[in-house]
Amino acid sequence: ACAGLLSKMAESLTEEEDQPQESAASASSNAVLYILEILPTIKEAQSQHGLRHGDYQRYRQYCSRRLRRIRKSLSFVHGSKHRFHQKRLTVDVINDSKFLLLPLMNAERAWAYAMQLRQQSNTESRKRFHMVRRLKKAAAHAVALRQLCEADICDARTKLEAQAYSAWMSGNLSFEQREWQAALDLFKEASTIYGKLASALPTEKSLYDQRVDEIVPNIRYCAYNIGDGSADIEDLMKLRMTAGDQDLLASKIDEVLASSRAQQAEKMKEIAWRGKTISVKNEKVRVFVLRTLESDQEIVRAETFAQKMELYDSLLMACKDAQQIVKEELKADADKSKKSHKNEAQMANMEFLLGYISFIRLSKTINRNQLMAESLKVRMESGESGQEKATKPDDLVRLYDILLQNVTDLSEIPQVQDDSELLQEVGAQNLAFRAHRAFFVAESYRYLKKWEEATALYDRVLTRVASALEQCRKSKGTVLQEALGRLLDVEKQARGRKCVTQASAILEMQELEEKMGAVTVDSSKPLLDRLDEYCEDPSLLTSKPSLVPFPPDFDPIPCKPLFFDLALNHVEFPSLEDRVEKKRSAGGITGFVKGLFWGSSSK
Numbered sequence: 001a002c003a004g005l006l007s008k009m010a011e012s013l014t015e016e017e018d019q020p021q022e023s024a025a026s027a028s029s030n031a032v033l034y035i036l037e038i039l040p041t042i043k044e045a046q047s048q049h050g051l052r053h054g055d056y057q058r059y060r061q062y063c064s065r066r067l068r069r070i071r072k073s074l075s076f077v078h079g080s081k082h083r084f085h086q087k088r089l090t091v092d093v094i095n096d097s098k099f100l101l102l103p104l105m106n107a108e109r110a111w112a113y114a115m116q117l118r119q120q121s122n123t124e125s126r127k128r129f130h131m132v133r134r135l136k137k138a139a140a141h142a143v144a145l146r147q148l149c150e151a152d153i154c155d156a157r158t159k160l161e162a163q164a165y166s167a168w169m170s171g172n173l174s175f176e177q178r179e180w181q182a183a184l185d186l187f188k189e190a191s192t193i194y195g196k197l198a199s200a201l202p203t204e205k206s207l208y209d210q211r212v213d214e215i216v217p218n219i220r221y222c223a224y225n226i227g228d229g230s231a232d233i234e235d236l237m238k239l240r241m242t243a244g245d246q247d248l249l250a251s252k253i254d255e256v257l258a259s260s261r262a263q264q265a266e267k268m269k270e271i272a273w274r275g276k277t278i279s280v281k282n283e284k285v286r287v288f289v290l291r292t293l294e295s296d297q298e299i300v301r302a303e304t305f306a307q308k309m310e311l312y313d314s315l316l317m318a319c320k321d322a323q324q325i326v327k328e329e330l331k332a333d334a335d336k337s338k339k340s341h342k343n344e345a346q347m348a349n350m351e352f353l354l355g356y357i358s359f360i361r362l363s364k365t366i367n368r369n370q371l372m373a374e375s376l377k378v379r380m381e382s383g384e385s386g387q388e389k390a391t392k393p394d395d396l397v398r399l400y401d402i403l404l405q406n407v408t409d410l411s412e413i414p415q416v417q418d419d420s421e422l423l424q425e426v427g428a429q430n431l432a433f434r435a436h437r438a439f440f441v442a443e444s445y446r447y448l449k450k451w452e453e454a455t456a457l458y459d460r461v462l463t464r465v466a467s468a469l470e471q472c473r474k475s476k477g478t479v480l481q482e483a484l485g486r487l488l489d490v491e492k493q494a495r496g497r498k499c500v501t502q503a504s505a506i507l508e509m510q511e512l513e514e515k516m517g518a519v520t521v522d523s524s525k526p527l528l529d530r531l532d533e534y535c536e537d538p539s540l541l542t543s544k545p546s547l548v549p550f551p552p553d554f555d556p557i558p559c560k561p562l563f564f565d566l567a568l569n570h571v572e573f574p575s576l577e578d579r580v581e582k583k584r585s586a587g588g589i590t591g592f593v594k595g596l597f598w599g600s601s602s603k
Contacts, residue, residue, distance in 0.1 A: 034097040034154050038145075038161040039194075040207060041101075042108055056116040063109035070101050089144075091151045100148060100158075107141035107169060110134045135173045142169035157197070164193035168215065175218060184222035191215045273356050274419055278349045282329065285353070288322040291315065292360055305375050312368040319361040326354045355415035362410045366429075369403050373436075393443035400437035407433060425480055428471035432483045435464035439490050446497065451505035458498035465491045 045066075050058030071077045074096065079085035087093075089102055117131035142165055148154075149162035171186030191212050198208035270279040271289055280286050295315050302308045330350045373396060380391040407430045416422050442457035465487050472480045472487065527540065528548045539545060 032153075034094070034100060034158065036097055036100045036104070036149075036154070036158050036161070038104060038158070038165050039211060040204065042104070043207060045108070054119075056112045056119070060109050060112035060116060063105045063112060067102065067105045067109070070098055070105070074098055076102075089148070091148060091153060094148070094153060100145065100154070103141045103145035103148065104165075107138045107145065107165075110138035110141060111169065111172075114138060132173075132176055135169075135176055139166075139170045139173045142166040157201075160193055160197060164190045164197070167193070171218070175222070178225075180222045180225040184219060184226065187215050187219045187222065191219065271353075271356070274415070274422065276352065278352050278356075280353065282325055284325055285322050285357075288318050288357075291318060292364075295364070305371070308371060309368070312364060312371070315364055316361065316368070319357060319364065323354065323357045323361060326350060326357060330354060352415060355413050358413055359410065359416065362406055362413075366403060366406050366410070369399060369406065373399050373403070393440040393447065396440040397437060397444065400433055400440065403433045404430065404437065421475075424471070425475050428468060428475055428480055429483065431464060431468035431471055432480075432487055435461060435468050435487060435490060438464055439494055442494070442497070446501055449504070449508075451501050451508065454501045455498060455505070458494050458501065461494040462491065462498075465494065 045062065046052075046059060049062040050056065076087055076089075076093075076099070078087055089099060093099065111134070114131045114134035117127045117134065121127040121131060146162045146166035149159050154162075167186045167190040171183045171190060174180075174183035174186060194208045194211045194215070198205045198212065201208070270277050280289065292315070295311065299308050299311050302311055330347065333347050333350065376391050376396055376399065380393070380396070407426060410416060411423065411426045411430070416426060438457060438461045442454050442461055445454040445457060469484065469487055469491075472484045526546045526549050527537075540547075
């Protein structure tokens with residue numbers, strides 16, 4: 001059926017190329033075929049509405065809004081505000097390609113909700129049952145879309161895309177329900193169809209090839225669970241690195257790896273470190289130790305910097321949890337009032353185990369910081385900054401300060417202090433980091449064009465590299481052997497940069513001398529008038545140097561006018577005596593009585 005649909009689609013595409021223009025009469029006589037590019041439509045919507053950052057809730061809300069807009073534009077709403085009346089989508093109802101978007105958006109909304117519940121099920125186990133129900137609903141909507149497209153209303157490409165989309169969605173449901181054979185068949189069907197579409201549509205080949213690459217890890221995982229011998233545990237670790245944003249596959253692989261480690265942890269009862277063997281009773285601690293042994297291979301398999309950093313972060317979180325478990329057990333043993341000889345021996349083993357876990361944690365932290373330093377070196381040498389700020393030597397200086405602090409903490413572990421060989425390795429590592437730090441401090445001064453300071457610092461780098469190389473050659477550890485190669489590179493770079501710095505300083509001095517030779521100064525001027533101009537004037541050393549102009553020149557200054565009122569003494573002012581009120585003298589008792597009864601007369 002798939003081959004027949006592909007042949008029909010190829011024939012229709014050929015006919016469209018041969019006859020690009022058709023008459024209106026022939027178009028009206030033929031049946032209308034609706035076209036819906038399912039995979040390009042959903043990929044564009046997912047990239048623009050949240051899935052680029054893994055935000056499934058935002059994408060689910062977008063699907064709900066788009067469903068409402070489509071229903072209103074098609075006048076296909078379920079009843080009115082006051083009454084609900086469900087309308088079923090059938091082939092007879094469809095008169096526009098937008099009708100096919102309804103089951104597609106319903107399936108995408110249910111799938112996005114299931115993926116959101118998948119993220120929440122890590123902390124709430126009951127969310128998984130709700131997630132399975134939403135996946136069933138998504139698969140049902142995808143099957144409904146496939147049935148609509150299988151009618152004679154869609155072109156061949158739409159039928160194939162609907163068939164592949166339905167198979168992929170149903171495969172996700174079977175994958176979550178652990179029906180491995182059914183999931184394998186459905187994923188293979190979807191992969192085959194998408195592969196054929198990629199070959200038939202060269203303009204969108206990359207999109208369909210990407211979909212096939214997403215399905216292949218699911219197929220390999222299903223084959224592993226069926227037990228046909230085509231996959232092993234190492235393949236699962238590789239699949240975990242290529243799972244990417246596929247939350248279903250990543251969670252399943254993590255479950256299998258965790259169960260595998262748990263089975264191996266049951267067999268492991270004790271660990272050996274630095275010539276001493278101790279028993280480990282806690283299961284979580286044993287699982288962590290097994291994960292630590294596998295971590296180096298996982299990091300080597302990781303291809304990108306982000307994947308390696310993610311592995312380091314998850315490993316350090318597990319290390320922190322294991323360290324906390326051992327501390328709690330050690331505290332519980334210490335709180336016992338009566339301590340027997342057996343209990344003291346158990347506490348000694350627990351302290352040794354705590355030191356071992358602390359050593360692992362600091363060692364992995366150092367490896368992580370070294371990986372960051374190497375990435376910053378590459379970015380600084382290539383001059384790539386991207387959207388972030390440009391990398392400077394000061395950034396690496398701060399990072400090596402952190403590394404030096406990590407090495408100091410490592411040397412303070414009691415088990416490391418008791419082991420002279422291990423303490424010597426830690427000391428050599430400290431010297432190596434100091435040499436690297438001094439190199440980047442010199443680089444920062446070189447960027448500032450401080451040639452003398454940079455040259456002195458490069459000499460110090462060479463001194464510290466020599467002492468670090470001497471200590472590393474005495475040790476047989478693999479870590480220090482790797483550090484040996486880095487030190488040789490630093491030594492080579494320091495020698496070259498020192499020569500460049502010295503040459504730059506000489507060139508700068510020559511340019512300065514040329515500039516000073518070109519300077520001409522008028523020695524006839526007094527020194528006070530040419531303080532900003534440097535010149536070797538022999539006349540200044542004589543008994544009568546020309547320091548200031550003497551006698552000083554007169555400078556014109558503006559006059560301040562003085563005003564004198566000369567007419568004031570010759571002005572005669574008019575008399576105002578008749579307007580001045582005169583004071584009356586008291587009139588005795590007669591005047592008082594007269595004023596009391598008849599009032600006083602004023603003139």
